[in-house]
Amino acid sequence: MRAPAVDFAHATPYDEYVGTGLLRALPGPRTDSPEEPVFLVTTRVMELYFGLIRTELRLVLRSIAGDDAPAATAALVRVTRYLEAVNAAWAAFDRLTPPLFNAFRAELGEASGFQSAMYRQIEFMLGDRTGHLAQVHRGDPALHEELLAALRGPSVYDAALALLDRRGMPIPAGTLGRDPAEPYRPDPAVEHAWVRVYTERGPGDDLWEFAEAMTDVAERFAEWRYRHLVTVRRAMGAKIGTGGSSGAEWLARSLTREIFPELWSARTAM
Numbered sequence: 001m002r003a004p005a006v007d008f009a010h011a012t013p014y015d016e017y018v019g020t021g022l023l024r025a026l027p028g029p030r031t032d033s034p035e036e037p038v039f040l041v042t043t044r045v046m047e048l049y050f051g052l053i054r055t056e057l058r059l060v061l062r063s064i065a066g067d068d069a070p071a072a073t074a075a076l077v078r079v080t081r082y083l084e085a086v087n088a089a090w091a092a093f094d095r096l097t098p099p100l101f102n103a104f105r106a107e108l109g110e111a112s113g114f115q116s117a118m119y120r121q122i123e124f125m126l127g128d129r130t131g132h133l134a135q136v137h138r139g140d141p142a143l144h145e146e147l148l149a150a151l152r153g154p155s156v157y158d159a160a161l162a163l164l165d166r167r168g169m170p171i172p173a174g175t176l177g178r179d180p181a182e183p184y185r186p187d188p189a190v191e192h193a194w195v196r197v198y199t200e201r202g203p204g205d206d207l208w209e210f211a212e213a214m215t216d217v218a219e220r221f222a223e224w225r226y227r228h229l230v231t232v233r234r235a236m237g238a239k240i241g242t243g244g245s246s247g248a249e250w251l252a253r254s255l256t257r258e259i260f261p262e263l264w265s266a267r268t269a270m
């Protein structure tokens with residue numbers, strides 16, 4: 001049996017590879033509240049996962065463009081796993097009552113997750129195109145441009161519909177040729193295409209597996225929105241958010257914006 005190496009002249013290879021020094025150098029809590037470090041760490045963990053999810057969604061887009069449904073499915077399954085990890089992280093806030101949150105809330109100033117460019121990019125990539133919200137990042141040209149680029153390109157849903165069309169399930173030209181930056185409008189013909197995927201195919205078929213992997217992602221993403229909303233209601237009731245919105249009421253609206261809409265409505269028609 002060999003023991004691990006213990007002699008290092010400088011920072012350990014682990015510290016250099018992971019960048020632990022950088023992590024320790026991140027801004028710390030501003031109050032003595034025991035809940036503030038949890039708030040900071042959980043938010044950062046979610047941001048890092050959002051970055052991972054964005055990378056996977058880019059891979060989904062490339063795989064679909066190459067007509068490789070199994071590769072797209074594999075990446076979507078990884079996105080589902082990451083969303084499960086992120087959703088489990090909400091438990092950290094289970095005991096964050098309003099008095100405990102108030103102990104450090106003022107330190108946030110106007111900061112709000114609403115200003116998370118990474119989250120917005122994921123929404124855009126999933127096809128939830130509230131394009132006007134990109135303007136939040138006008139003051140950071142590189143980030144702003146990245147968001148606008150995501151808006152100019154097809155969403156994962158747009159790409160999926162083009163794939164169905166190529167595979168013999170016709171999608172209306174008005175849907176395929178629409179300006180991708182505009183909000184998506186559901187269409188009965190798209191619903192019919194998904195109905196065909198489910199009624200003409202089954203487990204093990206590449207398009208069927210792809211459709212189910214898409215549905216998993218949509219479900220887990222809706223779960224994120226729901227867990228966030230409940231966390232907000234537990235920690236601050238119906239107060240105005242630090243970002244200036246009406247808080248829980250405003251967030252409840254985003255829950256009604258369905259991800260991959262006809263993948264859900266098609267189920268009524270089968």
Ligand code: HEM
Pocket residue numbers: 042043046047093096101111112113114115116119228231232235236240241242243244245246247248250251254
């Ligand atoms: C105690 C915990 C939290 C509270 C009370 C809270 C509160 C809020 C509120 C009130 C909003 C609406 C915008 C505003 O007026 O500020 C919001 C939006 C948002 N928050 Fe949180 N938040 C919490 C934790 C988190 C965490 C950990 C994240 C992870 C990064 C996050 C990400 C977001 C995102 C992405 C939005 C925009 C949602 C959308 O556009 O639909 N929040 N939050």
